[in-house]
Amino acid sequence: MKTKTPLLKVDSVGIQFGGLKAVSDVNVELYPGELVGLIGPNGAGKTTFFNLLTGVYVPTEGTISLEGEDLKKKPPYKITQKGISRTFQNIRLFSELSVIDNVKVAYHSLSKHSILSSIFRMPIHFKGEKEMDDKAIEFLKIFNLDQYKDEKAKNLPYGKQRRLEIARALAANPKLLLLDEPAAGMNPQETHELMNLIALIREKFDLTVLLIEHDMPLVMGVCERIYVLDHGQLIAQGQPEEIRNNPKVIEAYLGEEVS
């Protein structure tokens, strides 16, 4: 696998907020088709790292490139269009929009009909909207959400909201999907469903996944490789087995729990 060129290459990236180094000198390489976990104690800088990848924050040092293209200083929406899409730690659905409209927003950047064609209701508008509709319904079927398509997103139960958020991120047609604690707040049964969903996604869509998670069985169960972040720095990387026995990782986690 290492012979391939990396999909995402993060080269000694860091960000400083005032005097605080939230993330520093992080090197990550993701290869096409991999499912990689990113773990670390609370406040380790995992979400900050996601925000750096998606352009919410601009790194103060280092470079990030997707398929060899530099992503630095690109606004978030451009980075999404280039092929990185994400979910959020605390669900950020468009809660007043219907389930299907949530997915259709993700299709927006691919739509071809202009504002004027919509205002004057030209044929291309109807064609474009219908294509979106059909595509979104097909898409929701994969996630078993099609029976809720006209429900407002905020009225879905928690587990289904998570599912919809992942569906929406995938609708943007990413090459790299970033999942920020997808199992947070889920009961064991929902977590189990989520694991199946992640497996299904990888089968159906040709994509690379980077996953932040606290649920160790989930991470150890599905990830092929794991990066460990603590105090903004990478302290370990490797196969799940290696990580499990790595003294630095154990120290980082146990140190956190004892204090």
Next chain:
Amino acid sequence: MTTIKRAKGFWLSISLSLIFFAVVQVLIGGGSLNPFYQNTLMFIGINIILAASLHLIIGITGQFSIGHAGFLAVGAYASAVMTMKLEMPFALALIVGGLVAALAGLIIGIPSLRLKGDYLAIATLGFGEIVRILLLNIDYVGGASGMQVSHLTTWPWVFASIIVTLIVIRNFTSSTHGRACISIREDETAADSMGINTTYYKVVAFAIGAFFAGIAGGLYAHNFYIIQPSNFGFLKSFDILILVVLGGLGSLSGAVLAAILLTVVTTFLQDYPETRMIIYSLVLIVMMIYRPQGLMGTKEITSMFKRKGGSSHENKNTAA
């Protein structure tokens, strides 16, 4: 199937409004509608356009702008200059008024729409005041004493403008572009991460809103015999804001309904000049206590006739 149904609804509402238009036109022509009521009608119409245009900015895109009177002023003065100084036809003056206001929307929107919430509100408030003070100091348009304008606004002009405004805003809203704007209102970070160019859509919504406020300005200017900068102070901006909030943020029909209702209330309260503002304020307070989501909430009138299937079980999501 649904498109046919929708088209049917569209032609039904068009023919209903044409009938309404004809009835009022006949009443005006026959002299049964006295000038006082005619004037009220014009006011209602202008307020509908203003409310609908601000609805696009606040209700749909979620950008809290309180400088709408600034666009109204720009449109009013631009169209008045066109008819009075350059002696152009009224139709052209209206369109130019709209375009100049849209241009003002772009100029103010591009830098200030990077701001959020309260900061944007203050920036737009500042814009409104800048426009007023500029007009106060330009002698070409009469300065503080104002500008003479001939009375050209008639019922057909007002009616046509309302229809165009409502159709354009509705068509924009119910398209992928409108959904992009709503996604910004719902969650800007998420919209960004879904590939929506949020700055672009905020500016577009701002410019379209400003355009129609400018059209309203043209109608407003030519409904009086004189316009003065003092007509366009920040209180005017608040009047428009109240229409949108009262109608229900996010509801176009709510904005229209509120514009009609409040204009009628204001007109009738003119008989009680001492207590007018007290009663008006009381109406607003009572309204906000008993119906904080506004007259229509986020719903549209058309959705009331549709049968709603599916349950609406409340599920408060406690974020992890």
